[in-house]
Amino acid sequence: MQILDRRLNPSGRSLPNRQRFLRRAKSLVQEAVRDASAKRDIRSADEGGEVSIPLHGIREPSFHHGGGGTRDHVLPGNKEYREGDEIQRPPSGGGGGGSEGSPDGGGEDAFRFVLSREEFLSLFLDDLELPDLAKRRLVEGSDPAWHRAGYSVAGTPSNLSLARTMRNSLSRRIALKRPKPEAVAALEAEIAALEGQPGTEDKIAALKAELEIQLRRSQRIPWIDPIDVRYRRFEPVPRPVARAVMFCLMDVSGSMTEEMKDLAKRFYTLLYIFLQRRYKHVEIVFIRHTHEASEVDEETFFHSRETGGTLVSTALEEMRKVVADRYPPSDWNIYAAQASDGDNAAGDSQRTARLLIDEILPACQYYAYIEVGRDGEHGMPGFPRGPTDLWRTYEQLVSAGAPMAMKKVRNRREIFPVFRELFAKRGLLEEAKA
Amino acid sequence: MNAPVSTAQLLYEGADWDFNTLMRIHDACEVVAVRDLGLDYYTNRIEIISAEQMLDAYASTGLPLFYRHWSFGKQFAQHEALYRKGLRGLAYEIVINSDPCLSYVMEENTATLQALVIAHAAFGHNHFFKNNRLFKEWTDAKGILDYLEFAKGYIADCEDRYGEIAVERVLDSAHALMNYGVHRHHRRAIDLRSEELRERERRAHDEQMYNVLWSTLPERSAGASAVANDVEKRRAMLQLPHENILYFLEKSAPRLAPWQREVLRIVRNVAQYFHPQRQTKMMNEGCATYVHHRILNTLHAEGQITDGALLEALHSHSSVIMQPDFDDPRYSGINPYALGFAMMEDIERICREPTEEDREWFPDFAGCGDPMPVLRHGWAEFRDESFILQFLSPHLMRKFKLFHLQDDVAQPVLRVDAMHDERGYRRLRRALAKQYDPAWTDPDIQVVDVDLSGDRRLVLEHRVAAGRLLEEQEARQVLRHLASLWSYDVLLREIDPQTGASLREHAVSPPR
Numbered sequence: 001m002q003i004l005d006r007r008l009n010p011s012g013r014s015l016p017n018r019q020r021f022l023r024r025a026k027s028l029v030q031e032a033v034r035d036a037s038a039k040r041d042i043r044s045a046d047e048g049g050e051v052s053i054p055l056h057g058i059r060e061p062s063f064h065h066g067g068g069g070t071r072d073h074v075l076p077g078n079k080e081y082r083e084g085d086e087i088q089r090p091p092s093g094g095g096g097g098g099s100e101g102s103p104d105g106g107g108e109d110a111f112r113f114v115l116s117r118e119e120f121l122s123l124f125l126d127d128l129e130l131p132d133l134a135k136r137r138l139v140e141g142s143d144p145a146w147h148r149a150g151y152s153v154a155g156t157p158s159n160l161s162l163a164r165t166m167r168n169s170l171s172r173r174i175a176l177k178r179p180k181p182e183a184v185a186a187l188e189a190e191i192a193a194l195e196g197q198p199g200t201e202d203k204i205a206a207l208k209a210e211l212e213i214q215l216r217r218s219q220r221i222p223w224i225d226p227i228d229v230r231y232r233r234f235e236p237v238p239r240p241v242a243r244a245v246m247f248c249l250m251d252v253s254g255s256m257t258e259e260m261k262d263l264a265k266r267f268y269t270l271l272y273i274f275l276q277r278r279y280k281h282v283e284i285v286f287i288r289h290t291h292e293a294s295e296v297d298e299e300t301f302f303h304s305r306e307t308g309g310t311l312v313s314t315a316l317e318e319m320r321k322v323v324a325d326r327y328p329p330s331d332w333n334i335y336a337a338q339a340s341d342g343d344n345a346a347g348d349s350q351r352t353a354r355l356l357i358d359e360i361l362p363a364c365q366y367y368a369y370i371e372v373g374r375d376g377e378h379g380m381p382g383f384p385r386g387p388t389d390l391w392r393t394y395e396q397l398v399s400a401g402a403p404m405a406m407k408k409v410r411n412r413r414e415i416f417p418v419f420r421e422l423f424a425k426r427g428l429l430e431e432a433k434a
Numbered sequence: 435m436n437a438p439v440s441t442a443q444l445l446y447e448g449a450d451w452d453f454n455t456l457m458r459i460h461d462a463c464e465v466v467a468v469r470d471l472g473l474d475y476y477t478n479r480i481e482i483i484s485a486e487q488m489l490d491a492y493a494s495t496g497l498p499l500f501y502r503h504w505s506f507g508k509q510f511a512q513h514e515a516l517y518r519k520g521l522r523g524l525a526y527e528i529v530i531n532s533d534p535c536l537s538y539v540m541e542e543n544t545a546t547l548q549a550l551v552i553a554h555a556a557f558g559h560n561h562f563f564k565n566n567r568l569f570k571e572w573t574d575a576k577g578i579l580d581y582l583e584f585a586k587g588y589i590a591d592c593e594d595r596y597g598e599i600a601v602e603r604v605l606d607s608a609h610a611l612m613n614y615g616v617h618r619h620h621r622r623a624i625d626l627r628s629e630e631l632r633e634r635e636r637r638a639h640d641e642q643m644y645n646v647l648w649s650t651l652p653e654r655s656a657g658a659s660a661v662a663n664d665v666e667k668r669r670a671m672l673q674l675p676h677e678n679i680l681y682f683l684e685k686s687a688p689r690l691a692p693w694q695r696e697v698l699r700i701v702r703n704v705a706q707y708f709h710p711q712r713q714t715k716m717m718n719e720g721c722a723t724y725v726h727h728r729i730l731n732t733l734h735a736e737g738q739i740t741d742g743a744l745l746e747a748l749h750s751h752s753s754v755i756m757q758p759d760f761d762d763p764r765y766s767g768i769n770p771y772a773l774g775f776a777m778m779e780d781i782e783r784i785c786r787e788p789t790e791e792d793r794e795w796f797p798d799f800a801g802c803g804d805p806m807p808v809l810r811h812g813w814a815e816f817r818d819e820s821f822i823l824q825f826l827s828p829h830l831m832r833k834f835k836l837f838h839l840q841d842d843v844a845q846p847v848l849r850v851d852a853m854h855d856e857r858g859y860r861r862l863r864r865a866l867a868k869q870y871d872p873a874w875t876d877p878d879i880q881v882v883d884v885d886l887s888g889d890r891r892l893v894l895e896h897r898v899a900a901g902r903l904l905e906e907q908e909a910r911q912v913l914r915h916l917a918s919l920w921s922y923d924v925l926l927r928e929i930d931p932q933t934g935a936s937l938r939e940h941a942v943s944p945p946r
Contacts, residue, residue: 077759
């Protein structure tokens with residue numbers, strides 16, 4: 001009888017099976033994840049959760065009886081039936097509630113299970129990619145990687161290099177002429193053979209002296225000496241770390257309603273999650289603007305109200321300053337997302353376009369413009385609404401080949417699709433176009 | 435309840451336990467098991483696991499180590515979702531038919547539950563595994579853990595060599611046919627250790643004998659040997675008809691690679707290992723439940739556990755053996771614990787205080803006084819089906835108020851064929867026993883012919899019993915798996931065993 005405590009065994013024994021399952025059902029699960037994420041709140045967008053996938057895709061078939069033929073049920077709990085009674089067939093589920101009455105009839109047609117946050121995100125962001133290569137940079141204080149760097153005479157026992165140690169020991173033993181055990185044994189055998197034979201006393205004495213020397217030598221010269229011991233040496237090598245900064249630019253003038261801000265916030269959150277998965281270190285800068293711009297904290301950014309006109313160029317100017325001050329483009333991967341209802345002062349378009357082309361876009365990895373509007377605002381009968389000022393400005397830039405993306409969002413539902421579209425893998429996008 | 439006991443004798447107090455407590459409980463149970471019940475069991479090994487590990491164990495059909503496959507991941511996900519929602523609790527224990535016998539017990543269990551579990555699994559199930567004829571003949575308790583280790587390593591090795599997808603394809607197909615991967619009739623105790631050795635040796639031999647010169651020999655011209663196209667001779671050569679489809683594929687499928695054959699063999703051996711469990715579920719649980727009931731009551735009578743502990747144990751016990759009536763929404767078939775335990779208790783009653791009826795039905799042992807020899811004999815020599823045929827008493831049929839319902843789909847109504855009365859007992863008992871007979875519940879499908887010299891089509895037959903045809907869609911899916919292993923066309927004929935007339939045919943070609 002033995003009692004073993006297995007609780008400390010590594011957990012997650014079935015993880016490889018789970019990964020195989022997710023791979024197997026990938027397309028189904030991905031679809032389910034998209035559906036689920038479209039419905040759920042952005043704040044919980046990066047949580048795991050229950051998804052359900054159609055069962056037919058992951059069924060394991062086996063031979064069993066279908067309907068038809070004669071079946072027998074032996075059931076407990078008879079109350080009023082007598083032999084020969086006839087009972088109306090229950091409308092569904094086979095006979096008399098028997099468990100094996102209808103293997104084909106019952107059963108759920110959906111398979112529900114829980115995905116972890118990691119799994120959820122990786123499935124959700126699976127076919128998305130960051131535009132442009134990430135810049136890597138050595139940063140102070142990041143944890144170094146350890147590389148092998150020869151051998152040393154000191155170290156921890158776990159790093160003991162047995163092969164090197166034994167090689168040293170062997171060469172030392174040869175150099176110092178430590179007798180091999182076989183040589184000693186051969187001497188002893190020779191002595192034993194001569195022992196008792198007449199006229200060999202001298203020889204025996206000589207051999208014994210020789211043996212004496214050999215034995216003493218093998219005692220003096222150790223098999224392994226501390227000077228033989230070598231350890232594998234490791235050297236710290238600083239690891240390049242990719243860092244990213246995300247600029248959130250938003251128009252907070254009176255024309256932006258809470259609803260619109262909420263839409264923008266959802267987009268920023270998604271972008272943040274996405275960046276966090278790709279970079280070890282992500283910083284966020286919030287810049288809000290009316291007719292003047294300032295860097296603020298998140299709370300102020302989303303919730304405090306401002307009044308004033310709308311000058312988009314001020315925000316870009318502020319961003320340029322911040323970049324110049326703290327985020328040199330050579331060290332940082334810079335992402336910017338701008339949200340606005342599309343208003344801009346009439347004379348500002350020129351300046352905005354110039355700033356973008358000359359200063360902002362060259363420094364950025366990616367620049368996305370999200371135009372938010374109220375649901376149902378567009379296409380209202382009698383009030384045809386053309387593209388906004390800002391949209392027109394940016395459209396000209398894009399058609400001239402500027403590396404930026406722009407999208408309109410009118411409803412929460414559109415946030416996920418728009419986000420996916422902006423970051424779809426280029427290959428996929430081109431395939432889709434072709 | 436009876437004489438007041440001094441606390442010094444108590445095995446434990448309260449709900450907490452540690453290893454010493456478990457040790458004391460085990461030893462106390464052992465005394466009762468040997469002295470009062472005369473049990474004979476493998477050495478015990480009790481392992482304590484957490485809830486997550488219990489879920490892990492569920493997912494791999496209760497085995498401590500198993501090869502990797504997506505279907506286990508699916509099961510895990512399903513159990514986990516139900517468990518997290520609180521829709522389903524976890525079992526208190528899992529026990530493995532191995533020598534030494536492994537019992538997994540949950541860390542959350544109270545001391546009383548641990549006592550219950552140890553008595554139930556480490557003595558009840560353990561005795562059954564060691565003594566039941568089916569387990570003795572069909573499983574190798576000593577070798578199973580090593581074999582599983584080998585299987586896991588072998589499949590992982592194959593995944594490295596041939597890719598996860600290729601291995602998964604073979605496993606999927608093999609799993610679909612798993613129920614048809616058991617020998618039902620031949621008797622050969624399998625020795626898993628030599629099984630593993632054999633595979634190692636064969637591979638080593640192949641590697642040693644490999645000589646590149648052989649590949650330079652000119653191929654023998656086709657048709658040189660005249661093939662005897664004699665059906666009888668061919669069937670005899672291939673040992674047809676064959677009920678073990680996986681075995682047949684492993685030996686005769688023309689285009690499988692050696693590793694694929696070995697994978698089929700692994701799945702087949704695992705299926706064979708579980709085959710006795712399917713046939714003895716009710717008895718096995720009945721035996722274990724009876725044993726824990728006796729042991730805990732004895733411990734209480736001897737003052738080794740408190741009244742409170744006994745009540746807690748009885749509470750668990752009675753919820754385990756609950757049998758809802760057929761019209762109860764909770765009803766989901768006859769509870770194997772309930773019927774099993776009731777039969778064991780009934781045998782005890784017949785031995786101790788038989789009625790006239792019992793003397794008439796069970797003249798061999800009614801009133802013999804000591805139930806243990808009768809029970810031990812029953813546990814050793816029977817399976818569910820034969821055990822019911824032999825031991826189910828009229829008393830019990832009345833107690834369960836059993837009745838037999840005949841359901842002919844062609845008829846508009848169900849007919850009550852037999853009930854718990856003088857005229858119905860024997861018919862009722864036969865009908866119940868039949869439900870525990872895999873030969874009746876599983877479709878009878880065999881490989882009957884294959885045209886090796888022609889188009890290599892594999893022909894199977896389903897001998898349709900009581901007009902129950904196969905569920906068509908799934909049958910086709912399974913056949914597709916079968917065809918992909920066989921690599922050529924497959925035909926399944928559903929025939930009427932009386933007339934030999936074909937009722938339905940399914941033909942499937944292998945995926946290209």
